[in-house]
Amino acid sequence: MSFKNEEEINKKYNTGGDWLSLKEGANRVRVMSDCVDYGSHYSIGKSVICIGKEHCVLCKKGLEPKVQFLSWVIDRADGKIKLFRFGYKIYKQLMAYKKSEDYAFDELPAYDITVNRVGTGKNSEYTVVPARKNTEITDAEKDLFMKKYKDPNEIIDGMKAKVVFTENEPEEGEEEEIDTE
Numbered sequence: 001m002s003f004k005n006e007e008e009i010n011k012k013y014n015t016g017g018d019w020l021s022l023k024e025g026a027n028r029v030r031v032m033s034d035c036v037d038y039g040s041h042y043s044i045g046k047s048v049i050c051i052g053k054e055h056c057v058l059c060k061k062g063l064e065p066k067v068q069f070l071s072w073v074i075d076r077a078d079g080k081i082k083l084f085r086f087g088y089k090i091y092k093q094l095m096a097y098k099k100s101e102d103y104a105f106d107e108l109p110a111y112d113i114t115v116n117r118v119g120t121g122k123n124s125e126y127t128v129v130p131a132r133k134n135t136e137i138t139d140a141e142k143d144l145f146m147k148k149y150k151d152p153n154e155i156i157d158g159m160k161a162k163v164v165f166t167e168n169e170p171e172e173g174e175e176e177e178i179d180t181e
Contacts, residue, residue, distance in 0.1 A: 020075055020082040022126075027115045028076040029084065030137065031108050032145050035091060036152040038160075039065030051160045067091075070152045074141055076112060081148045083155070086126075090115060093128035103130045110134040 039050030041058040050056050050065040069091050073084045097103040111131040118125045
């Protein structure tokens, strides 16, 4: 995941922060909020948020949206609170841990996870590995999170509000292609 101009995206969607960009290799994070789902289309070389089947030109053209998820995380590489945008393959692995006997959790995991990325672009493969020990979130991390936190649903609604269709194709509010498998 990467944005060519993160500052513009952050300002445009009022995220108030960074986006997690998965590098090739191990990416250790701590999930800090619920994972909110939304639809996204890939059209005209770009990923475009779906505004809902009843209003979405791309849905009406028969282009099915892919499910995406948005959550806040602590990036353990730099200690910053970031938005993490990811696809169903990662979500499915997180749900398997949620249901497992050894790693079960109710709302949020009490441990860090490592998302391993192999490959680039649409050829990337992802595996999620939980930490072996539960760890407490520090007071400093909690404070940092509370200063940055904005409900992911509000962020998604803001992204949807920016989508404008001209001649049945997305124009303003377009998102660049993002690898989110």
